[in-house]
Structures are given as structure tokens and as C-alpha cells.
Amino acid sequence: MADSSKEELLQLIKRFGAYLSVKMSTLFSISSQNMNTRSIGAIAGFAVAIVFTWRLFRSPTGPQRRQPKRQAPASGSSGVNPPSNSTLTTTGVSSSEDTRAQNVVDEFFQPVKPTLGQIVRQKLSEGRKVTCRLLGVILEESSPEELQKQVTVKYSVLEVLLEITKYCDLYLMERVLDDETENKVLSALEDAGVFTSGGLVKDKVLFCSTENGRTSFVRQLEPDWHIDTNPEIIFQLSRFIKYQLHISPTRSERATSNVFNSPSLEQFFGCV
Structure with a gap:
């Protein structure tokens, strides 16, 4: 045996x-x-x-069954024997x-599903510095006038945002109309837990009074990636920034090879 x-x-x-x-x-x-x-x-x-x-x-290797004894063929049977046990x-x-x-x-050999962190690093091509506007990407509101009334953080994007801060130097920026709005934005981000991971601090949330001010911030920081909803800023920065992500509900034609399109930040990383 x-x-x-x-x-x-x-x-x-x-x-x-x-x-x-x-x-x-x-x-x-x-x-x-x-x-x-x-x-x-x-x-x-x-x-x-x-x-x-x-x-x-x-x-489990249980005891093997005892093979039944093969009976002798009855007399008068044909000469063809059936297959043995x-x-x-x-x-x-x-x-x-x-x-x-x-x-x-x-x-x-079954494919292993990558983690969100692995997807983030792969999508960002191992970029180490990222700049991102707030309106329409991190916040539900789409204009500085709306921010004066309320500030709503998109909770669907928080997981991706916090994952980016683990691997990248992230800067958030937005145009606001007054100092009170700045405080509202910072309070909303803090309440949502954006600053709890340690990768993003309040000093890295930048405010300006014009759209050109945001462009200047990006030029000075020289990030590997910039994320924005304004097509004009995307176009202006395409010559200076290595990669850009244009967040827009409608898919626009890709003007240059270094500009990507997505309806939202979380969809770009496959979280929706």
C-alpha cells in the first residue's frame, strides 16, 4: 500500500x-x-x-477501500473478458x-487584483508632485460664488485623495472671493479628514483671486501632474507640465499626448 x-x-x-x-x-x-x-x-x-x-x-487521506475480489467468470461465458477493476x-x-x-x-496563475495604491502609482507614472484644483474635483461646487454660500466635500474622492498623499507631494489650490471663504474651505476639508493622514497639511492648500493666479502657482511648483477642470488652463500649461488630467463630464478631444480626460478623479483611478 x-x-x-x-x-x-x-x-x-x-x-x-x-x-x-x-x-x-x-x-x-x-x-x-x-x-x-x-x-x-x-x-x-x-x-x-x-x-x-x-x-x-x-x-484528507482516509483509509483506502478494499478492492472487491474479482469473481471467476461463469462457465460457458464468451472468451472476451470485461476490463478489470x-x-x-x-x-x-x-x-x-x-x-x-x-x-x-x-x-x-489567476490574475491578482491590484490595490488602490498600486493603481495610483501606475496611473501617475510614479510622479512625485501633484497639483489639483478644488472646485469640481474635490468639492461639489463649481464656482467661487457657490463657495461663498456653502462648501461640500465629495466623499467619493477622499480615498483616492488620501492615497495620492501617501506617494506624492500634493498641493490643492482654488480661486476664492474673500478670506471668509478660505476659512470655510479649510474647515470643510479638515472635517472631512483630509489632513488626518499627515501627507497633506493646510499650508499646502493655496488660494488666489484670479484664474491666472492658479496658473502661476502651478508654474512655480513645477509638478509632474496637474489636475484641473478649466480647459484654458490645461491648454496653457500643456507645454510646461509633464502630465495633466482634465476633469470634465463631457469627453473632449485630446489636444496633446500629455493631457488625459476623465469625468471625475475617482473614475480616472477606477474607483467608480
Whole structure:
């Protein structure tokens, strides 16, 4: 019985190895331009070995059923014998082993969903400094006149905003009509928890009295990314800023290769 178990294990490993080689060949052909194949093979081989071993030893190995004794053929029966129990058992084990090996490898090669932090870094092309206007992006209001009446933070964007502050030096900016509005905006952002992560402080929220003032802020800060809703500012800065994101409910034609479009900041990062 021990020899039979060892033989079954060896057969399973052989089939697993054959199926794995096909999977790894496909993976290498796709990833060879981005990663060193030797590194991929080492990582994947080690991970697969762990998963395979865990799956193998996790499976309960109860006592094997005793094979029923094969009865002698009755007299007068034809000379053609039906398949023996041992043949049927071997075929069943072989099919089961192939299925188990395929399931382990397929599960290992399932795509892993990236985290929001990984998406943010990928989308921002590892940019380290970001400037962003408030109206229409972080705030529900769309004009300085509306801000004089109320300030409403878009809570749907907070998760993305706080994730950006973990990897980037973020500056928020907006045109306001008076000092009272500035205080309202800062209080609303503080109440929403924007300043709790430590990545964004009140000193990095900038206010100006004209649209050209916001353009000057961006030029002085020289960010890797600028996020705005004003198409004129996007156009003016396209020659000076590496990347820009134009937030607009209607998709406009992409004037330059470094300007991206999205209905909202959270949609750009796939959070909606």
C-alpha cells in the first residue's frame, strides 16, 4: 500500500510538472520584455511549490477501500473478458491526478487584483508632485460664488485623495472671493479628514483671486501632474507640465499626448 501511494505521488508530480511547464512558457513569452525570466522562474517555482505542497498534504487521506475480489467468470461465458477493476481504478486515478494538477496551477496563475495604491502609482507614472484644483474635483461646487454660500466635500474622492498623499507631494489650490471663504474651505476639508493622514497639511492648500493666479502657482511648483477642470488652463500649461488630467463630464478631444480626460478623479483611478 505504501508503494502504491508513492507511485501515485510520483505520477501526480510528473503531470504537475508537465502542465506547469506549459503555463510558465506562456508567462515567459508575455513577460520577457518587462522582467528577467530567471527571476520569474525562481519566484514562480518557489510559490508553486508551496501551493502544491499545501494542497497535497491538506487533502484528507482516509483509509483506502478494499478492492472487491474479482469473481471467476461463469462457465460457458464468451472468451472476451470485461476490463478489470485494476484497469478502471488506474484510469480514474490518472484522470483525477491530471485534474488536481491543473487546478493547482490554474489557481496560482489567476490574475491578482491590484490595490488602490498600486493603481495610483501606475496611473501617475510614479510622479512625485501633484497639483489639483478644488472646485469640481474635490468639492461639489463649481464656482467661487457657490463657495461663498456653502462648501461640500465629495466623499467619493477622499480615498483616492488620501492615497495620492501617501506617494506624492500634493498641493490643492482654488480661486476664492474673500478670506471668509478660505476659512470655510479649510474647515470643510479638515472635517472631512483630509489632513488626518499627515501627507497633506493646510499650508499646502493655496488660494488666489484670479484664474491666472492658479496658473502661476502651478508654474512655480513645477509638478509632474496637474489636475484641473478649466480647459484654458490645461491648454496653457500643456507645454510646461509633464502630465495633466482634465476633469470634465463631457469627453473632449485630446489636444496633446500629455493631457488625459476623465469625468471625475475617482473614475480616472477606477474607483467608480
